[in-house]
Amino acid sequence: MDTRAHLPIGMFDSGVGGLTVLKALKERLPCEDVIYLGDTARLPYGSKSPQTVGRYAVQCAAELVRRDIKLLVVACNTASAVAIGPLREAYPGIPVIGVVEPGAQAACRASLNNAIAIIATESTIAGGAYQRAIHAIAPKARIIGHPCPLFVALAEEGWTEGDVPEAVATKYLTAIFNPASGTESPLIPDTLVLGCTHFPLLAPAIRSVLSPSIRIVDSAATTADTVQAELERLTLLRPNHGCGETRYLTTDDAARFARTGTRFLGTPITEHEVELVDL
Known part of the structure; x- marks a missing residue:
């Protein structure tokens, strides 16, 4: 076994959304130690230039x-879209995994009719990262990208169940899955990619307004699967010596990180567990 197997996994996001990736990762690999960094002082990354996000x-x-x-997870869609290359160049000895490519691969596997919908933030949809990743795998795939910015606010506020999120989901998703009839019969996607790390919190509301036949791809879960496969390939899985530890870092307001992060992770984070760092 490689001696690096005992080292932690590093993970970062512009804020707390990436904690959905951490949650999925800890469910699959509970023995792994993880260090999570939320760059909350400089969020959102989506409004920044690609050069700034890369930096x-x-x-x-x-x-x-x-x-x-021993491995770096870019648990941020915007950073995954523009910074994977620079990160691999900067740290050639460390495997780097983003959230876009695993989600695209899972969507292509899941779709039976080659029609895939992506919901994400406006910047992620406009940037086209998922579209490019899917077309690299399935060049003839028909892709519908739809921004759902209110989902981010609902997740941050903890409004993930009930009439409000379901009404918002209905508003957003009707345009994709129940379009107005026109001169031609549209090809309805059979697969939906949750292309934002905030969106898994809204998965029950999203599922409630969709046909059961629609497959939902959670990029957080698929990223965790990819991390597991990469660690296995490199023989870097940590031995089963009990539950691994998680350390939290943030660049601003540890109390707020703990409060909001608790909702995303699904387990309590206390302020004293969060280390404030200056980048």
């Missing part, structure tokens, strides 16, 4: 690499 991503990675990690 922020390398700075976040540097903080994690300084703490001796």
Whole structure:
């Protein structure tokens, strides 16, 4: 076994959304130690230029690499779209996994009619990262990208169940899955990609307004699967010596990180567990 197997996994996001990836990862690999960095002082990344996001991503990675990690997870759609290349160049000895490619691969496997819908933030849809990743695998795939910015606010506020999120989901998803009839019969997607790490919290509301036949791809879950496969390939899985530890870092307001992060992770985070760092 590689001696690096005992090192932690490093993970970063612009905020707390990436904790959905952490949650999925800990469910699959409970023995792994993880260091999670939320760059809350500089969020959102989606409104920044690709050059700025790339610089922020390398700075976040540097903080994690300084703490001796064996693998880096970019738990942020915006950073995954623009910074995977620069990160791999900056740290060639550390495997780097983003959230876009695993979600695209899972969507292509899931779709039977080659029609795939993606819901994400406006910047992720406009940037076309998922579209490019899917077309690289399935060039003839028909893709519908639809921004759902209110989902982010609902997840941040903890409004994930009930009439309000279901009404918002209905408003957004009707345009994709129940379009107005026109001159031609549209091809309805049979697969929906949750292309934002906030959106898994809204999965029950989203599922409630969709046909049971629609397959939902959670990019957080598929990223966790990819991490597991990569660690197995590199023989870097940590031995089963009990539950691994999780350390939390943030660049602003540890109390708010703990409060909001608790909702995303589904288990309590206390303020004293969160270390404030300056990048």
